[in-house]
Amino acid sequence: MGGRMQGMAGMILETKRLVLREMTQDDFPALCRTLQDEKAMYAYGHAFSDAEAQAWLDRQLGRCRRDGFGLWAVILKKTGRFIGQCGITWQDAGGIQVPEIGYLLERAYWHHGYATEAAVACRDYAFHTLGMERVYSIIRDTNIPSQNVAKRNGMSVCGSLVKHYHGIDMPHLIFCVSKKEA
Template sequence: MPTATERLRLRHWREDDFPALATLCADPAVMRYFPAPLSEEETRTLFARIRGHFEEHGFGLYAVEKKADARWVGFVGLLEVGADLPFAPATEIAWRLSPEHWYNGYATEAARAVLDFGFNSLGREEIVAFTTESNTPSQRVMRRLGMQTCTDEDFNHPRLPADHPLRLHRLYRLRRPEGHATT
């Protein structure tokens, strides 16, 4: 498990993280590239899925907090993608941070630690990321991480209706860098 970076601590979830997660997922600015903000009940389902992924796979989305003051920042981690996605099977890196922590480099910093864990500890040959075509902030993070995209791999997300404005997604890939050990 990735545990820390210079400024951040990545850790397993605690029950007392739920209010911060619910606030994050209800925020329209945070959720603007998702179909809709989540209700408290929907966030409770997400919270259970996050914990279930750890139980099933031994890794997942980690709660992220600042080392300096233990303030909750958001989450960053790895997920096994759903079989309904056109590039499955694959391991995805994902993040979601509170707006007060945007533009500090936290997503990139935590994601680098997670990628290192994915390549070195989990032995993944490739890690993917995807987002809506319009989510340029996340795409900038993906490029900072060294991820590459090809427009011929853009896809319509199968869980969104055909006429949904966020249906078109861009896929990014990162192959294991040379020198990373395999497990």
């Protein structure tokens, strides 16, 4: 599972049902289907404006250029449709920078196992391709579905923190798994 696809520009990972590839500016409308959906963005406390969605995309493109990884487009193989994002980003976990596996899918594709499938592939990529020894997921304490994805990805709670976002204190749980545990 999750081998590197050779000869296909931007492709990073392939799973049984998904392809993960670098995002491009052309993905903006598809990205907005999630980032501008208030229900999909409940863990962020608001839906994004066009400017916030563009800043998000720019941040992912910059991460890929700078770090060699970031949040990638999740493409459903069967249809070729962009259904969300999943990948690895550097995040602050209480003052330390850690590699985080993040995922955010379009609501129509929730509860089909896609987030778990993509997250497991990203975990394995972090361990076997990037040589990381431990990966994390930092998840709002009220976001039970994302916590369940982290657990299915072999992670367990290893800490907590409070993020201050849009004037709201948001408690988060820090999940992690080491290469030895995976």
